[in-house]
Amino acid sequence: MSTQLYAIKHFNNSLDLYSSKKRLISSKWFMEFGKQGAEVFNVDDKVIYYITKKFEFWKWKMVYTIKDVNGNVSELISKNNKKTIFSVDLKGITYELKIHFKKKISIYKNAYKIAEFDESFIDKEFEDLIKLQLLDKKDVEISFLLFSCLKVGEVETTSKSAFASQKQLEPNDDPWS
Template structure:
């Protein structure tokens, strides 16, 4: 399996995605009228997605409403009460994001793993950055978008996670590193 490697820099409320030293995408979150929102930019600094984060108490689900630059709206929704699995349907494709032990996340496309994101900072080449491994470059935008959704509201990249028990996280049946 040959994967492409990217790095993500997290500073305050901004995430920047790099291929070597070239910035490809970035996202910036903010609070507006008591709600969290985020804007997602391409390499030309043009907004290509707007995301709003809401917790729906009556359904006990976290919902990220994503609107693209053409006005098309989709939702990334937590699929379990632990908020460790999220899913979204885009153009008849189901993407799933799973949160694993050791600050890792996996992205699946119709059930097949397409990306792994490592926030552990244990890799010496990524001591101050988040590592993103990807099978195909065409899935880079959606993988970074899904990861960006989960980071809305998180300022400190080396801070403690909200989930205290590693047993509550999803098993990583296919670790890449």
């Protein structure tokens, strides 16, 4: 299995995704009227997605509303109370995110793993950067969008996880690195 490698720089309230040294896509988040939101930008700095983050207290679910520039709306919703598995249907495809121990996140497309994010900073080549491994470069935009959803409101990459224990995270049955 050969994967494409990308680097993500997380600085304050923004993420920038790079291939080699070229920035491909970015996102920025903010607080507006008591809600947390984000915008995802293409290489030309044009908005391509809007994200709104909200916690549905009565259902104990985290919901990210994703709206594209054409007005299509989808929701990335937590599937468990630990908020370690999220799912969304976009254009007839089901995407699922799983948050693993050792600061890794996997993305599945119709139950097939397509991407893995690694925030552990262990790899010397990706020191102070988030590593993204991707099976197909066609999935870079959607993978970055879904990762951006989870990062809305997070200020620093060095911040401690909100999880009480690594045992509460999802097992990584197919680690790529």
